[in-house]
Amino acid sequence: MDYLGFDAYEKSIRPTGSSVVFMAREADEIVIICAPQEGGAPDALGFTGQDIGRGRLRVPLTHENAEVLRKRFPFTAPVRGLTRDRSFGVGDRLGIATPGHIRVFETCDVFPVFAQQSMRELNLTGRTYEEVLDAVSFAVFREGFTKGFGADGDHLKTVEDVEYALSLGFSMITLDCSDYIKSEVAEPALPLSQPYRDKYLNQTFTLGEGITLSFTEQALRQSVTVYGAAIGFAQDMYTRFFKHTRYEADFEISIDETATSTTPLQHFFVARELIDAGVSFATLAPRFCGSFQKGIDYRGDVAQFEADMHIHGVIARHFGYKLSIHSGSDKFSVFPRISRETRGVFHVKTAGTSWLEAMRVVALVDPSLYREIHQYALSVFEEAAAYYHVTPDLTRLPEVDALKDEEVPGLLDDDDARQLIHITYGLILNKKNPDGTYTFKDLLYRLWKNHAGLYAEKLASHIGKHLTLLGV
Numbered sequence: 001m002d003y004l005g006f007d008a009y010e011k012s013i014r015p016t017g018s019s020v021v022f023m024a025r026e027a028d029e030i031v032i033i034c035a036p037q038e039g040g041a042p043d044a045l046g047f048t049g050q051d052i053g054r055g056r057l058r059v060p061l062t063h064e065n066a067e068v069l070r071k072r073f074p075f076t077a078p079v080r081g082l083t084r085d086r087s088f089g090v091g092d093r094l095g096i097a098t099p100g101h102i103r104v105f106e107t108c109d110v111f112p113v114f115a116q117q118s119m120r121e122l123n124l125t126g127r128t129y130e131e132v133l134d135a136v137s138f139a140v141f142r143e144g145f146t147k148g149f150g151a152d153g154d155h156l157k158t159v160e161d162v163e164y165a166l167s168l169g170f171s172m173i174t175l176d177c178s179d180y181i182k183s184e185v186a187e188p189a190l191p192l193s194q195p196y197r198d199k200y201l202n203q204t205f206t207l208g209e210g211i212t213l214s215f216t217e218q219a220l221r222q223s224v225t226v227y228g229a230a231i232g233f234a235q236d237m238y239t240r241f242f243k244h245t246r247y248e249a250d251f252e253i254s255i256d257e258t259a260t261s262t263t264p265l266q267h268f269f270v271a272r273e274l275i276d277a278g279v280s281f282a283t284l285a286p287r288f289c290g291s292f293q294k295g296i297d298y299r300g301d302v303a304q305f306e307a308d309m310h311i312h313g314v315i316a317r318h319f320g321y322k323l324s325i326h327s328g329s330d331k332f333s334v335f336p337r338i339s340r341e342t343r344g345v346f347h348v349k350t351a352g353t354s355w356l357e358a359m360r361v362v363a364l365v366d367p368s369l370y371r372e373i374h375q376y377a378l379s380v381f382e383e384a385a386a387y388y389h390v391t392p393d394l395t396r397l398p399e400v401d402a403l404k405d406e407e408v409p410g411l412l413d414d415d416d417a418r419q420l421i422h423i424t425y426g427l428i429l430n431k432k433n434p435d436g437t438y439t440f441k442d443l444l445y446r447l448w449k450n451h452a453g454l455y456a457e458k459l460a461s462h463i464g465k466h467l468t469l470l471g472v
């Protein structure tokens with residue numbers, strides 16, 4: 001809309017003190033405008049920018065200005081929200097998905113975590129946590145989303161990385177304990193200490209809802225061997241960052257990135273040990289049975305998943321935290337079961353699906369560019385597969401150059417093609433020409449900018465489908 005002669009984003013217009021602040025679209029850029037209100041004195045409010053006359057300031061979207069924005073308009077800063085029954089993390093590797101995500105979360109009662117990125121994703125996209133958070137703050141301001149959102153330092157493994165995320169104001173930390181989780185086959189079983197024996201053997205734990213658990217000596221030894229060091233690590237990190245309330249953030253324990261699934265007994269053991277050690281956490285992510293591969297539906301025995309989920313749900317309710325379901329992108333066949341077995345109390349994370357929807361937009365509006373990227377992805381698939389566990393059968397893929405333009409978008413509904421494109425995002429974005437310019441990145445961002453409305457629409461309907469099946 002036209003506002004004070006600018007092409008303004010209507011929902012962004014916010015009077016504050018003697019000024020009014022809003023976002024405006026220019027030919028090649030989006031900026032913040034800080035202007036005096038009718039008869040008001042000019043006030044920059046702390047923003048740094050260019051004086052464009054009449055007391056108005058043209059504010060570029062820099063990190064410094066994002067920090068001012070978060071201070072001046074607290075709804076643009078992340079807050080804790082994992083105590084809400086339903087929360088949902090939507091990673092955005094490109095920094096352009098939040099407007100589409102907002103369309104979904106504006107209308108439903110789920111706490112959104114708009115900023116959610118792992119170190120692996122940061123490394124593969126060459127982005128920083130500053131950029132990840134700033135992109136979300138600007139989008140939230142632009143769309144006038146005032147309901148609150150979270151920022152998750154996802155799958156962090158080191159003191160430095162946790163400190164980095166928290167120092168920027170991230171409202172959630174997902175501690176990845178996988179480096180400390182031992183493989184029970186590779187590891188010699190440790191002798192069982194007497195305190196463990198006294199605490200766990202020769203008794204039955206009644207969890208309610210008709211569920212009881214009891215440990216055999218072997219099951220207990222396994223639990224200690226596999227998870228002992230991970231529990232110690234989680235305890236150390238909790239003590240360092242949260243015990244003396246240096247930081248306010250939701251804490252998630254992730255034990256999901258392992259080769260074997262977490263048995264109910266192991267889940268119970270980990271939770272009991274952490275809670276007895278005084279570690280307080282909002283969510284725990286076990287590794288569920290079956291296969292949770294990126295960007296495609298659940299693979300495995302759905303009935304067994306449901307039975308497993310039931311016990312995991314009972315354990316979480318018994319101790320009073322939520323289950324967190326990772327790699328939640330596109331797990332449509334199990335969402336209704338997750339909703340039922342958690343009684344609608346869950347945290348679900350998706351990440352790559354927003355990238356896949358972005359590539360769907362490419363396939364729709366520029367099939368030739370999509371074909372070129374697809375061919376490149378095929379050529380680097382082996383390299384990318386080192387970072388992600390996926391098992392597509394690339395021989396089943398149709399020859400992309402032989403597809404008609406209108407057939408190209410259909411590839412984004414094909415599991416093998418989805419996985420191919422899903423895991424090669426870092427290599428696609430970073431591919432350079434001999435002269436040092438990006439082969440695809442700049443073209444892609446320009447395309448997404450020109451088709452922002454289409455992207456938001458595709459994303460909203462795709463994420464909306466996730467939430468509908470989760471019973472929201």
Ligand SMILES: [Zn+2]
Pocket residue numbers: 155254256257285326327
């Ligand atoms: Zn995970």
